[in-house]
Amino acid sequence: MKFFATTTKGLEEVLADELTRLGVREVVTANGGVNFSGSLKDGYRACLWLRTANRVLRPIASFPCPSQEALYEGVYALNWNELLTPSMTLAVNAKLRDSEITHSHFAALKTKDAIVDKIRDNCGERPNVDPKDPDLRVNLHLARNHCTISLDLAGTGLHRRGYRRDPTIAPLKETLAAGLVALTGWDQSTPFVDPMCGSGSLPLEAALLASNYAPGLLSPNFGFQRWTDFDVSTWNELLEEAETAQRELPANLVFGSDRDKRAVDMARRNAESAGIGARVRWSYNDFAKLEAPADHGTLICNPPYGERIGDEVELEAFYRKIGDTFKQNWKGWTAWVFTGNLALAKRVGLKASRRIVLFNGPIECRLLKYDLY
Ligand SMILES: C[S@@+](CC[C@H](N)C(=O)[O-])C[C@H]1O[C@@H](n2cnc3c(N)ncnc32)[C@H](O)[C@@H]1O
Numbered sequence: 271m272k273f274f275a276t277t278t279k280g281l282e283e284v285l286a287d288e289l290t291r292l293g294v295r296e297v298v299t300a301n302g303g304v305n306f307s308g309s310l311k312d313g314y315r316a317c318l319w320l321r322t323a324n325r326v327l328r329p330i331a332s333f334p335c336p337s338q339e340a341l342y343e344g345v346y347a348l349n350w351n352e353l354l355t356p357s358m359t360l361a362v363n364a365k366l367r368d369s370e371i372t373h374s375h376f377a378a379l380k381t382k383d384a385i386v387d388k389i390r391d392n393c394g395e396r397p398n399v400d401p402k403d404p405d406l407r408v409n410l411h412l413a414r415n416h417c418t419i420s421l422d423l424a425g426t427g428l429h430r431r432g433y434r435r436d437p438t439i440a441p442l443k444e445t446l447a448a449g450l451v452a453l454t455g456w457d458q459s460t461p462f463v464d465p466m467c468g469s470g471s472l473p474l475e476a477a478l479l480a481s482n483y484a485p486g487l488l489s490p491n492f493g494f495q496r497w498t499d500f501d502v503s504t505w506n507e508l509l510e511e512a513e514t515a516q517r518e519l520p521a522n523l524v525f526g527s528d529r530d531k532r533a534v535d536m537a538r539r540n541a542e543s544a545g546i547g548a549r550v551r552w553s554y555n556d557f558a559k560l561e562a563p564a565d566h567g568t569l570i571c572n573p574p575y576g577e578r579i580g581d582e583v584e585l586e587a588f589y590r591k592i593g594d595t596f597k598q599n600w601k602g603w604t605a606w607v608f609t610g611n612l613a614l615a616k617r618v619g620l621k622a623s624r625r626i627v628l629f630n631g632p633i634e635c636r637l638l639k640y641d642l643y
Pocket of ligand 1: 465467556575
């Protein structure tokens with residue numbers, strides 16, 4: 271079976287590494303995702319374990335699609351009766367690029383019409399649409415008049431881990447946070463610190479990684495569990511395997527701090543709802559005053575960068591202060607700054623030994639590495 275896991279632009283290699291470690295076959299990176307092949311069990315496993323995938327798609331058909339008629343006919347021709355019954359609900363997501371059909375909403379509607387017409391023609395009744403929580407989410411990808419129809423295994427974005435109780439103003443998407451943690455190459459045995467943790471996404475993803483906690487265990491309610499071909503015993507086997515694979519997070523390994531007490535309280539609540547609250551060390555402090563918990567370790571921060579919160583002039587001074595604090599208080603550490611403002615990043619005043627381009631939604635960002643020897 272072929273699959274395509276989608277991810278944030280810039281994280282394709284990280285996701286490919288994750289997939290390779292899961293033991294799936296034919297892992298090939300593409301723009302915005304990774305192709306792989308494997309069994310249905312591998313597809314379930316991908317939803318349960320992948321930390322950086324947004325969706326896991328199973329392509330079921332691909333055909334030329336130069337017009338709306340071709341779209342309708344191509345979709346209608348597929349064997350939807352194997353996948354849907356009239357009592358199931360359905361939703362269609364569409365993404366278009368460089369094609370005759372230019373409106374994704376229209377393309378989604380046409381696809382939906384073809385599917386429900388097919389079921390009605392065969393069964394006399396049609397399935398209903400539920401855009402929020404459908405039993406089957408169908409994904410349409412139309413590029414240069416060529417269409418790929420896929421089933422969305424999870425049916426919901428995998429970044430919705432379910433631990434986020436009250437998001438702060440600018441939380442990182444969980445899958446992006448997990449990707450940043452992976453890119454730091456943190457060894458999981460020396461301390462990991464986020465001194466501007468906001469709602470705690472980075473420490474939480476680090477904690478989940480170090481405790482070998484399958485992120486899908488946090489809210490194991492996936493679309494494929496409602497499909498006609500759902501293999502419950504395989505799924506239960508995978509859940510059991512994931513439960514036993516967990517290990518306790520060592521104390522004094524993962525730290526999150528922020529100067530905003532509200533944010534720290536939120537991060538703590540998020541950690542509690544993820545079931546790892548007691549082991550992450552949360553504190554409430556200004557970064558300049560925070561003491562390094564060891565001689566060396568990994569520090570990562572996602573300071574405000576003016577796009578959504580904060581003010582440019584004040585931020586320039588703040589980024590200078592970040593550089594000074596690195597030099598004074600964090601000697602021996604590897605520090606990483608994730609920011610969407612390159613001009614501000616220069617104010618850190620230290621030479622970055624690595625610069626990784628990533629996207630936070632539409633914002634082009636950099637993850638910058640500073641070796642503080
Ligand atoms: C962009 S947000 C971080 C979001 C976080 N990564 C998340 O996913 O929720 C920036 C954070 O830096 C914090 N911050 C700003 N100045 C700070 C300082 N001097 N010391 C510590 N934290 C600071 C803010 O309170 C805010 O929570």
